[in-house]
Amino acid sequence: MAKKKEDITYSGITTKELKNGETAIMVRFKYLGKTYPLKNFTKLFGCNTEKQAHDKLNQEIKKMLSEGKDPFNSQTKNLDYYFEERYKTQIIKKLWREDTTAKNYLKFYNKYMRKPLGWKKLSKITYTDLDDILKSISHTGATQHNQLKKILNPIFKEAMRRGEVDTNPASLLERHKEKKKEKISKRTTEDNLTIVKKLYKAVGLYKPKQTLKKELNAYLYLLLLTAHRYGELLKLTREDIYLDKNLIISPAEITKTREDYHYPVPEECVEYFKSVNSGKLFPNLVYSSVADYWSKLMSLST
Template identity: 30%
Template sequence: MARKNKLIATKFRGVKEIVNLHGGKEFIVSFSYKGFRINEKNFTKLFNCKTAKQAHERIPIVKDQIDKGEDPLTTTTNKIGELVLNNLEDKNIGFKKNSTHTYNKHIKPIIGHKYIERVTEKDLIKIRTNMEKQGLALSTIKKIRTILSPIFKKAHNKGIIKVNVLLEVPMGGHETKPRLEERLHGTIKDNAQNIFNKILVLKEFQNDEEFKSIFLISMMCARRLGEILEITYEDIIDGVVHVRGSTTKTYKIKGERVVERYPLPKEVLKIIGKGKGKVFNHQVRSCLDEYKKMIENECNLEVKELGKKFPIRGHDNRHFIMSLCSEKFGKDNVGSLALSHNSVSNMNDVYLSTEYKRVEELFKYYWRLLRSKPKEL
């Protein structure tokens, strides 16, 4: 199909310009390299070249990329939306679902339609400011950087953008939660028992008790949510979960090797029964939302001012066991035996019967505390 506007020669060999439909200039490049002819590639769209000189200077860079086995001349969209979704395509299901949710809610309305080279610091600040106004945690705001960083880095390396504006805008971070006693009225034991008993009577859609069993493992075994959702029936032997390294945050590099063991309480074993494959079908996001709903609508926790800013969520179950068991077992022991905190001695001893007996002793002590009759809050 014939072009509406003609190519106009420039003073740079192999570089021509064309006026696009909006009246702007784009630079079209043709050159030969190692017996191949590269015809009419739009270096403005590919590499954001805004002058004929920039397009000319890009040619040796492209040749070097070709020598390295790269394919820098493949035309792809530079719109944020498609770049984000393409980058998430090969990620694990949980990360992909959570990131897509964050993108749709916070990023897409502001820059999802924009080409990456047109995203400004002002745009990114607007995303952050909107999230801050909603009272979202720094760790939640930080997810914006996690999602956008790979595509901005790649665009910068390819020369599509000259400056990685994402690096210029602070975007969340890690914020240590205040201690439980700083957020809640009443004793830690009473609050833990309250949550535990609300989980026991949790009513679910069509009597599906999957959320209940997930929350019980979170409360009673203090496991991370992502790790709970990776449990298979094959991992459970005589009521004990044999934890594969690949399912953990701490020991992922150990692959399918068993790195820890912990017992499941009778409340969980009664619900899950026996089977094959993965025990749970829910995703992280639905579990987070359901737990939040239970805490806010069912538990009637008496929160202090800091408890309003840092509400109780599933990860706080790890704080409960640490607070209630440290005096008897020691903080370091609770961390290594129950919380999957990295410990060389734990890795060396995890298979020893004496080590597992310590794990079992700690959990049975904690379970007795949770099952004892709570005081009215």
């Protein structure tokens, strides 16, 4: 009598429950006179059943071993490999800022791509794989949807130039129109100067906790009166301030254009700048909180 599908066992292949409650398909096998130690096929290749592991072993792994390739090497050129290589290269070439673009791409990759796709070779990634990811993030906006194409498209293009793949499934992904911020002129009838005056007045009304007051107020004045990017201002150090010349020099490594910027010190910030001896100019302010600071300032200016 034939065994039921669920009763079929595969030599050397077992299902193990891990300490975190997840299950893993573990494989131990001998091939071409060599015995291979226990391998986690779920972690390495995304196998979720013993049959998948059996098929993977016999249809791909053994074939690679016969060709002298090591399918278990951490440097196997799967998507993880190509993403991490591009990630490092773009930072080195200063094409991605490490604290913004690179950080956002890495976060997206880790959250949505690494587990379902990272272990796969580029030639094994299909449009259906990418569509499945898009379905899993259907609750997010256009920016998140476009991240998938932005990350994958250049990786596949380079692989095609090298002759490693014949198709680019990422090129089939639709680019979603990202919502643009409404212009201020559409949101209010007040002219720009009136708006700036109101915000300036609001800085004096802002009452954060006492230990943060001088630092935050100086930062808000600097942001308002110089119109520089808030991330850039947070990276300024006391060494970038030349009070004797009434000058701030944002060094090239912290500006978006990769050029030094020279601009005057607002009078409202001088007293605070004098109180900082060295190091970060705003050591207690964090990038992720700036939007909250600005929203509070906006509410005080109405």
